Amino acid sequence: MAAPAKAKSKKKLILGVVAIAIIVIAATPIALARAFNVPVAVARFNETTGTSGAGSLNVTIQIVTAWEYFFSIRTQGMVRTTDSSPSSTSSNGGTTNITISMKLTNPSNQTIDLGQTNISGGIGGRTHTIYLSVDQGVRVNGNYRLDVTLTANVVLFGGVVEAQFSKTLQSNFVISGQ
Secondary structure (H helix, E strand, C coil), rough: HHHHHHHHHHHHHHHHHHHHHHHHHHHHHHHHCCCEEEEEEEEEEECCCCEEEEEECEEEEEEEHHHHHHHHHHHHHHEEECCCCCCCCCHHCEEEEEEEEEEEHHHHCEEEEEEEEEEEEEECCCEEEEEEEEHHHCCCCCCEEEEEEEEEEEEEHHHEEEEEEEEEEEEEEECCCC
């Protein structure tokens, strides 16, 4: 008779451990964000290497749950790039190395260096998207400024011609209603 009671006790212990793990996983994003909902600033700009062109920096604000941010948006990275029309390096003999450096100024007028991202590939067009939220300092209501410096090094014709391009894009945005 002791064996069934021992097995029942072991099942309760396992269920208890599983329940605690679920609670911890569910509560962690809210604890890290210090809120149920978090703002996400989505900054986008287009760039075309080989023509020294970069479009304007446009920022939109989304309010998402802490779970959506930590388990979906954050896992895909802060900077994402989509090729819209780059040529292959084999067809034109050209390559580009792009560095995107980012700085955020928060409502307290503190500047946060968000680091840089390096991208290598063919010459042509790309769309760059930057996701900023509680991890990067976009947390409280107020006015923010994002400065993005794009530096491209274009190598044509097997390294014979090298062109450098640098441009700083800036956008102001507001978080409100948090």
